Amino acid sequence: MGDTKISPHSLAELKNTTDDALGNYLRGLKFEQDNTRLDVRLAIGYASVVIAAATFAADYKLGWEATKTWTAVAVVAYALLNGAFTYWMWAVEKGCVFTGVREGNKISVASKTKKHDPTYYLTISSANSGSKQITAPFTTWFTADGYFVAKPFQQWLASSVEAIGNADSKNALRDQRDEIASPSPEVELTPQGNGTADASGTDGKAKGSKRSKRKG
């Protein structure tokens, strides 16, 4: 994740940077991204561009009179394809920023922002656990001068969404997860040791004050 600075006042930049980070994070967690919706959009879009380019070439080479009928056909075809393109973007994509599969669980993530409201609205549909909407202010993972900080973003995602938390247990803070969903077998509290619960078995000391609150 590069240290690119964006304008913290631009809602569009906040959303786009967060959307990109979400995609990168999930791909890093080995979610296999399903590119069908984007591929269909690109296919429709480039098909119409090709038609326009062909019309331009024909007109350039052969002049107006010779190409009149073809141009009429091409204009109609272009209008239809463009209509399909707009429909696809509006109806099917509907703010979807990521669709992917991991360990048989298919998830679909759509993001949204409301005008003049610096909050990130995320709707996650998971094959295993249905649909869910989570929100958080952008200030959770953006500094005041516009730098994106990955850690709090990943923690928010892993703690709020079971599918992501299962994939990335390092970021899924125990307390928050238990609030949202009761523990699944692989993350049961281990009876021995210092009482810190850690699903992956790696050292949990680095997590900080929240973990130490849990007594054995």
Place this chain on the structure above:
Amino acid sequence: MFSALGNLQPRQLAAQILNFALVLSTAFMLWKGLSVFTNSSSPIVVVLSGSMEPAFQRGDLLFLWNRGQETQVGEIVVYNVRGKDIPIVHRVIRRFGGGSAPLQLLTKGDNNAADDTELYARGQSYLDRSKDVIGSVVGYVPFVGYVTILLSEYPWLKTAMLGFMALTVVLQRE
């Protein structure tokens, strides 16, 4: 600014380029659509000279209609001199033929002393309505076309404008 592009996945980069390509192709197809609708190869032209003053000034934008084949004396038509690609906007002062015979027209600029016989190609004394005329003027907007004159007189302006547009659309992700 450009680093934002570097962080994109290849598909997303393709999507951004598509946005720019769509802007260009939609503009072009709208123009062609208007051409088909008016049956004219160039449905909107810019007045380049002052030969039709005071009716039209240099830089006026004219809207053409080419589906009326029975052009009358007094109509203002736009035609291309055979062999040249410069549109001329002048008024019809005489007509010959029409009906079943091919319609032939003689034109003259309002602000010119003589008729257009000297402007036509060598050996040509009249305009052929179906072959030479691009359309008759049905409406106009004053002065707006001056940008086109500037663009053709300073061709680097065209490249600069296109480059600027490309930059804005590809880098913007709203």
